[in-house]
Amino acid sequence: MPPGQSFGKMKISSKTEKPKDTKYVFKRLWYYIYQYKLLFLLALILTIVSNILAIIGPMLSGYAIDAIEPGKGSVVFKTVFYYAGWMVLFYVASSILSYILSVLMIHLSQKIVRKMREDVFHKLVDLPISYFDTNQAGDIISRISYDIDTVNTSMSTDVIQIAAGLITVIGSLIMMIIISPVLVLVMFVTIPLSVLYTRFMSKRIKPLFRKRSAKLGEMNGFIEEMVSGQKTINAYGAEDEILKRFDKINKETVDAYYDAEYYGSLMGPTVNFINNISLTLITIAGAILYLLSHMSLGNISSFIQYSRKFSGPISEVANVVSELQSAAAAAERVFKLIDEEAELMDKEDAIDLNMVHEDxxxxxxxxxxxxxxxxxxxxxxxxxxxxxxxxxxxxxxxxxxxxxxxxxxxxxxxxxxxxxxxxxxxxxxxxxxxxxxxxxxxxxxxxxxxxxxxxxxxxxxxxxxxxxxxxxxxxxxxxxxxxxxxxxxxxxxxxxxxxxxxxxxxxxxxxxxxxxxxxxxxxxxxxxxxxxxxxxxxxxxxxxxxxxxxxxxxxxxxxxxxxxxxxxxxxxxxxxxxxxxxxxxxxxxxxxxxxxx
CATH class of the missing domain: 3.40.50.300 (P-loop containing nucleotide triphosphate hydrolases)
Structure with a gap:
């Protein structure tokens, strides 16, 4: 083996890796999802059906509201209860399907993570000794445990959340166009702001999550090294020096975590604020259309509910993007290990050595x-x-x-x-x-x-x-x-x-x-x-x-x-x-x- 490192010296690679494209990382993740395509297809069907059932609710709510006459008028309770009953039925069915979907996604994500860990561990067995001589054990363990767990969390929640959000956005948009194209135009005044802001922030927070994963791996490597050398540390009375070095590495790791989480957390509230401005504009425009007798109260109520459903996933995507960037950074580290060059293959005509008798x-x-x-x-x-x-x-x-x-x-x-x-x-x-x-x-x-x-x-x-x-x-x-x-x-x-x-x-x-x-x-x-x-x-x-x-x-x-x-x-x-x-x-x-x- 190469000359061993002295006590307290860490092998940290100074190479700056060129980050891979996010699309490439998610394409690699799709490879794992595709291996369980039937489960994923079932999850997709459940997502579509569950969200369609939920999308019907606001329309039924509007019909129920229209059964109420303005002023001192009367309420047609038969109509209200009819539509309210259907709403309950649809929402209950949607909730049951969502529960089944959650359980299914847990099983799917566990299968994917298991396969990913198998691939990583099989790669470790095939790697040359030089890889282990130049990489910390703690960092390797961090990739197998923390990074894959981060991918697992994203797989089990974010993938379906995005799919559900997409279906909700499309379905809500269709229903809003049917109800009032004019209000759709009003709402779309603020949509570009949400999209542009989300894209702007996404590009800036991905490096922060990549740095967070790298710093955690570095800290794990340091801790693994110090734990294994505890007797030597005590024997040399180096506790104070080690504590100083740990405090420095720990602070850098905490700072990396803070930066990633802080800037990632800004996205949700900001996008939500933009969406609330949109709701304000819709309310004003809806009131004008009602005075002009172009919309009923039921339609206005349904439109506002659909606008909330439409903007909700956009706000959620802002939060999900942070989690996806974290997962992408973690997956990138995992794939980097999987893509390491294995030990050179034997020659095609290499022979098996059975007995050694000579020199x-x-x-x-x-x-x-x-x-x-x-x-x-x-x-x-x-x-x-x-x-x-x-x-x-x-x-x-x-x-x-x-x-x-x-x-x-x-x-x-x-x-x-x-x-x-x-x-x-x-x-x-x-x-x-x-x-x-x-x-x-x-x-x-x-x-x-x-x-x-x-x-x-x-x-x-x-x-x-x-x-x-x-x-x-x-x-x-x-x-x-x-x-x-x-x-x-x-x-x-x-x-x-x-x-x-x-x-x-x-x-x-x-x-x-x-x-x-x-x-x-x-x-x-x-x-x-x-x-x-x-x-x-x-x-x-x-x-x-x-x-x-x-x-x-x-x-x-x-x-x-x-x-x-x-x-x-x-x-x-x-x-x-x-x-x-x-x-x-x-x-x-x-x-x-x-x-x-």
């Missing part, structure tokens, strides 16, 4: 994590079949990078790497990596039983096999003392056991696999000397007939290696066994002496 060799290999800096320079080395090759050197010399190249976590820039005289780029990645068993310095355990963690890499592993490797690593007696033995649940990341015990469990896991090659990257760095000796003996027995690579800072652990490669600034500067290198009294000799002075 592992590197010929003039050059590589760097960024184009501007070459870490490995024209490196050549050879590890004989069944041998133990140790790689030592100062921090940053390129030891772990060599392992990354052997496993094809990264592809080399120049040169060749061979297994059994086969260039590794001619081998499928899956079979190449399955040929290795790898134990890293950074242990990884998942929440599950001790048995499951040890048997993780071997399907259908038996209890006897698991216990055997546990005994070989000296962890068996500790496991038996646990409350439920091998069925004891390990907390997330193994926090209820010591670091050394975690390392022993990962080594036992590695021992259980039947691979032809073994990589140990500082694998015994977290165990005491006595346990280390036990592991070394067990490892030597396990590594018989296997090609093994060991990266070690503690040179006492690799004195029995068949070949020791001394790496400095990406080059092998010395090579030989422990005795030969000590006799040379070169770099290795000085390194060895420095550990025992």
């Amino acid at each position: 592992v060799s590197l010929h003039n290999v050059s590589f760097g994590y960024i184009p501007e800096k070459t870490i490995i320079k024209s490196l050549s080395l050879k590890a004989k079949s069944g041998s133990l090759t140790a790689i030592v050197g100062a921090t940053g010399a390129g030891k772990t990078t060599i392992i990354n190249l052997l496993m094809r976590f990264y592809d080399i820039w120049e040169g060749n790497i061979y297994l059994d005289d086969k260039e590794i780029r001619d081998i499928t990645r899956k079979s190449l990596r399955k040929s290795y068993t790898m134990v890293l310095q950074d242990t990884w355990l998942f929440e599950g039983t001790v048995f499951d963690n040890i048997a993780y890499g071997k399907e259908n592993a038996t209890k006897e096999e698991v216990e055997e490797v546990a005994k070989m690593t000296g962890i068996h007696s500790f496991i038996k003392r646990l409350p439920n033995g091998y069925d004891t649940i390990i907390n997330e990341n193994g926090i209820n056991i010591s670091k050394g015990q975690k390392q022993l469990l990962t080594i036992a896991r590695a021992m259980l696999l039947d691979s032809q090659m073994l990589i140990l990257d500082e694998a015994t760095s977290n165990v005491d000397t006595r346990t280390e000796i036990k592991i070394q003996k067990a490892m030597r027995k396990l590594m018989e007939q296997k090609t093994c690579f060991v990266i070690a800072h503690r040179l006492s652990t690799i004195q029995g290696a068949d070949n020791i490669l001394v790496v400095d600034q990406g080059n092998v500067i010395e090579q030989g066994n422990h005795i030969e290198l000590m006799e040379k009294k070169g770099f290795y000799y000085k390194l060895y002496q420095s550990q025992f002075e």
Whole structure:
């Protein structure tokens, strides 16, 4: 892996991404909706029917009002009750359909979100290691959780709200034209103002919501980093500094939230104000038309109700636009992850590696994590079949990078790497990596039983096999003392056991696999000397007939290696066994002496 970040330093990409067109984002969202087109079609039908039933209500109300004679006249209650009864019937039916629609949209949005999360997680599995080396875990988690939840909220409410609003606007407009074209012209004096203002604000608030999502991802990344490094923070007494940095990031996130929500919230009241001006003009014009006997009171009442129905969705759209912009910004971040380039495909004629019996060799290999800096320079080395090759050197010399190249976590820039005289780029990645068993310095355990963690890499592993490797690593007696033995649940990341015990469990896991090659990257760095000796003996027995690579800072652990490669600034500067290198009294000799002075 590339050189790790130091405590408290965050990997924040400085690249400025060109925002995608909103239409493109919603086109991508439509792809998910279309996969459940029958459910969506049913929702659309329910929306249309429900809103048509609601639109009929004001017309019936007007008929009922016209049954009232002006002045001291009489009221034809039979007519009033007739139309009022139909109004109740239509409104009840509309409400029932709206309820069914709401439940249906919840199911639809959940299906869409589930599919979206599946696509994101499948993409994560396919991404190269370089993506995780350059992006914060907290930001990635934020995209999977918060951003997709934001899209979910919009899907379950805003999509149908817009569809319902569109039907209401069209239906109300038709009814108003039928009642009085003159009042429609009066009302349309203010409509362009609403439309222009909504478009004007929409363009300005989208960047604010994009910034809000990005800042939340940044804060989540910082929090995830600080929580995982809490012991280090306490040990170095860096609490005050961390609090200052969190306060700064938290303030930036809150400010981003405030700006997005504040300017987004301005749209609704402003558009509502414009619509109220329209209602005032309609009232004045309606009174004039009534005096001229061009309209009845019932028609005026119906028109005003339709004008409210017409302007209502426009006011709601102003609010919905803010939510849609938020959803678009969140979806953009999700799609950006989905669109990341996956790990390069294997060659069409790539072969599966079944058994490894020969040597592992590197010929003039050059590589760097960024184009501007070459870490490995024209490196050549050879590890004989069944041998133990140790790689030592100062921090940053390129030891772990060599392992990354052997496993094809990264592809080399120049040169060749061979297994059994086969260039590794001619081998499928899956079979190449399955040929290795790898134990890293950074242990990884998942929440599950001790048995499951040890048997993780071997399907259908038996209890006897698991216990055997546990005994070989000296962890068996500790496991038996646990409350439920091998069925004891390990907390997330193994926090209820010591670091050394975690390392022993990962080594036992590695021992259980039947691979032809073994990589140990500082694998015994977290165990005491006595346990280390036990592991070394067990490892030597396990590594018989296997090609093994060991990266070690503690040179006492690799004195029995068949070949020791001394790496400095990406080059092998010395090579030989422990005795030969000590006799040379070169770099290795000085390194060895420095550990025992």
